[in-house]
Amino acid sequence: MRWTLPLLLALAPLAAAQATPEASLSVTLLSGKNSNTTSYNSKDNDWRRVQALRQGNQPLLYVRRGGTGYVIRDPAVIAKAEAIMKPQRDLGARQGALGAQQGELGRQQGALGSRQARLGGAMAGRGARGAEALAAQMRELGRQQAALGERQAALGDRQAALGDQQSRLAAQARPKFEALVAEAIRRGLAQRLN
Structure with missing residues (x-):
């Protein structure tokens, strides 16, 4: 089930308020257990990239922060992301x-x-x-x-x-995601893609 539309509608004012590309944060979460997809400020090319990165039904957190993409597969980070989005x-x-x-x-x-x-x-x-x-x-x-x-x-x-x-x-949710992503990058749990 996709929860993209309500989340995108709710986050649109935040996206418009961002002053610079470096300040942008995009998150796409694929939950393997029930194929839930949640996107936060994502674009079509993010979705295509997430699909290419997916490995079967394994959960995946894709983040684009300031133009740089990251993939996170750590179960604890994904669980925290799901809790933020719940x-x-x-x-x-x-x-x-x-x-x-x-x-x-x-x-x-x-x-x-x-x-x-x-x-x-x-x-x-x-x-x-x-x-x-x-x-x-x-x-x-x-x-x-x-x-x-x-x-x-x-x-x-x-x-x-x-x-x-x-x-x-x-x-x-936004500052919680920013903190979660920063922590995952700091701990080496986020694989840099570009």
Whole structure:
């Protein structure tokens, strides 16, 4: 399962705030046990490089720091990286579930809209008496549509709050990643690639 999109969306403001290429940090974590992939400020060429470096289902942490790539295969470092990313992964799962609810509401709204269109067509072909009964049905469908719209708006508010929380988690994760990578490089656990 890929958790790339929620994490990238949450980290985009941090990436934009970086002043120099030397200050950039990109992280891609491949967890071997369940093929989870988490990317932090990564680019397409990082992903291609990670795929080339992968050895079967072995976990891998790829880091690009200031233009220099590193691969880390040490289980303890990878476990720490997973722990840093866990709150964002968990929140990403909540965002995904909320998105599924929003999708279902959208499907229901679409079905109601189709029914309203059919009723509108039927109303156009009827006289005043027949149209009056159909107009009552149309008002009921409109009421249902409004109720679904209110639920959709509430879910949108919850999604926005989760997005704000994701941004805060990203801001908290960045210095932890910087420290983890610096420690791995210092201890010789990060293989320099370029």
